Amino acid sequence: MSNVEKLKLAAEKLGVFLTSFQLDQFELYYRELIEWNQRVNLTSITDYTGVQLKHFLDSLTVAAAIKNIKKNLKMADIGTGAGLPGIPLKIVFSDIHLALIEATLKKTRFLDQLISKLNLKNVEIIRERAETVAHDTRYRERFDIVVSRAVAALPALAEIMLPFCNIGGCCIAQKKGDIGREVEQSKKAIEVMGGSLREIKSIDLVELNDNRCLVIIDKIQPTPSPYPRRPGIPDKRPVIS
Template sequence: MERLAAGVRRLGLRLTPRQNEQFQLYYQDLVGWNRRLNLTAITDYEEVQVKHFLDSLTVVLALNQPLPDRMRLIDVGTGAGLPGIPLKIAFPDISLVLLEATRKKADFLRYIVQKLELEDVAVVVSRAEEIAHRPEYRQKFDLALSRAVANLTTLVELTLPFCTVGGRFIAQKKGDLEAEVQEARRATFIMGGQMVDVKKIELPELADERWLVVIDKVGETPPQYPRRPGVPAKRPLK
């Protein structure tokens, strides 16, 4: 994991031998399960270190400090566990919920959480539109994350309801974002959010354009949001 280690140092972090071992095991099982589950199109050893593991950890660039102990974090649409599991490896004392709608992917997540001996991690099989209305999840998290490819306006509706007032949502995005960010401003306001930064990731290991869209939760989300399953994607708020 030399490329990961080099990138992590640029983020101001250090990995212990145990954490390096966890990343190695994660890679092996990610590739192994991928043969039957299609978890990722990226399987090359060097590329996974950078484009999955290091990229997941770049969210620390949008925080004023490393993730504090007991921070409540939810990874919405986590897929193969990205960015949640790399962050849990690097910051073992956070409390993590991995939200994934596909049951087979959730099976992988439960397996890898047990394999890596990660504590205080819950794997929840549900859609964000449904679970965000449950009291035990609604406005209960300090930080919500998503690397999903969905439009930012859709992501805002799916994620901000999970954030407590004073919490933060960070979307990890790629490519030209100017129009997408502008289109998401009204939805951000409706959901009780305030867009505070669009931060470009500048690491030599990640040469393509990658961004962190940072939205703070400044007010309550109206009770009717998110709308029923599928609607935020089909009819984004305008």
């Protein structure tokens, strides 16, 4: 079985059925990622199988938390780095409007090139810290789904992600390992930011056998205007009590 077939079959376990065209897009994504990684630090995982499964398949696990993809759904990816999980999700759900938030110039240049090569439409790259962008009225509480992949501890993530999410929308944070204590510590921040913890959804795939899960938070009230605090503060002084 080829590695691209492994990605296809594993994605089917998530309810994601990749077309030949989409698989070709993932192939192109891999080539661009590896080429750019020679001069920009995008990933420590560079082998073909590792990228297909630990980056692309891992990104697609978010689909397990998304019940209905409506046309023109707005999604924000916080601290996207090399475009993960946002671009794999855009490849699968082509109708979504995607905002990729990334503060590092070299990474945003890669993203711009990648989006062009993949011919993706309705994708916006925002080069700024998420804590700053969240106070911009063009983006504050404008998104149906907000995703993030291992960029901070949950108390900080709640403060950074929830301000982007509209009421009735949700935030999906990708995590792995034993996160029980982290979830407990995040409850105050989730409440303060107008959220409600819906579910910790385990990802049971033999291809990703490392205790991965999705933390799903519903947005039920507006986020108070002081939040998020200035860049770095949510990490240094999380709202935990």
